[in-house]
């Protein structure tokens with residue numbers, strides 16, 4: 001048997017009853033839900049639920065989240081013990097020691113400028129928290145008119161209202177058009193055809209970096225620099241298809257944010273915890289402004305975290321904040337109550353007293369003790385196994401493994417681009433075309449490739465804008481043997497792919 005629940009006679013398949021996120025109808029056709037079901041996991045491999053149980057190399061670390069791989073005993077033990085000791089306690093005007101310890105460990109690990117950790121239950125919640133903190137920060141500083149949030153084309157910042165609105169993946173927005181947040185503007189995503197097949201971070205594109213950053217200045221000239229609250233960016237765009245910005249872009253963006261007077265938020269939900277070969281992108285030299293910020297300092301005002309924060313064993317998110325942001329909010333409500341502009345226009349009176357929170361925002365699961373236990377054990381595991389430096393050592397092997405695919409049979413024909421950075425890589429597939437009309441069938445190549453790779457024993461993620469990007473972010477514990485297996489599975493999949501063109 002498959003180990004999956006028996007499907008009932010009323011024709012409700014398991015896949016119908018379990019309303020899966022971001023999952024297409026086609027996926028469920030022809031028993032696909034049975035075929036693509038994992039029953040267990042250990043190390044860098046999943047085992048399928050259906051017989052014959054197959055070992056599948058986890059090329060995505062789950063969903064960019066199991067950075068230490070699967071079944072880490074230290075984490076399992078810490079979580080189990082914590083559940084027995086203190087299963088839950090709130091963090092609203094209350095606390096528990098392990099949440100304090102978790103905040104301290106994160107702040108210690110982060111670049112020096114980050115002094116405070118706010119906890120949430122997911123990446124989407126971390127993003128909402130950061131956006132709300134940015135808005136509240138400007139109010140606290142008497143600049144309540146700063147309400148415009150700036151995101152980017154193709155960005156992914158989760159699926160809650162703020163993240164969806166500053167996000168730029170068109171399909172994620174389309175279904176909710178008209179209900180997205182007001183006061184949002186978008187810059188372009190910093191990539192152009194001449195950067196294709198760059199190894200690592202595209203180098204030698206200084207003028208293009210300037211050009212892309214000028215988008216913020218254009219937005220400021222239209223909407224007023226004094227009205228812009230924050231810019232949010234993924235240091236490397238992940239779900240959009242793994243787009244690595246050209247060298248210098250993020251540092252130039254920081255300078256433009258300073259000109260405009262707005263905050264800079266790094267959404268490091270996928271780039272943190274070793275993905276770049278360092279603890280954070282924020283502490284990697286490629287992602288700071290050389291000569292102004294050091295990688296030890298970090299340059300974003302706020303940093304969003306999730307996923308590798310707990311090795312995904314327990315859902316969690318966090319926002320790291322620089323002191324000036326946190327401190328402004330400690331007296332923020334007080335300042336708001338004395339902001340003449342706000343008070344004059346307020347439909348309701350402010351009821352302020354010193355007993356009120358600095359930030360009217362938080363979650364039942366903020367600083368959840370079991371998440372804290374998972375988070376601390378995950379940090380111990382990264383450290384004990386030297387996983388960030390291991391990832392840095394594996395990065396050039398992964399780079400070679402994907403870039404040499406251009407030379408395998410079907411490579412030139414099927415590959416529109418290959419990108420990589422640290423322990424992450426992406427293949428952009430040429431779209432399949434309708435045989436009679438020649439029209440591109442977006443997403444079909446991505447889906448077919450996913451299936452081929454799965455049959456070859458490799459789990460990848462198909463998606464991104466158009467759906468034909470194959471993204472890989474394996475566990476940091478990936479070995480040279482795994483990488484060579486990954487290369488061969490990708491090569492065989494490409495060769496099968498070429499038959500479809």
Ligand code: PLP
Nearest residue numbers: 122123124156157158267269270
């Ligand atoms: N931000 C980024 C950059 C992400 O990649 C993701 C998830 O993929 C999120 C936010 C949302 O995280 P979650 O799915 O935990 O809400």
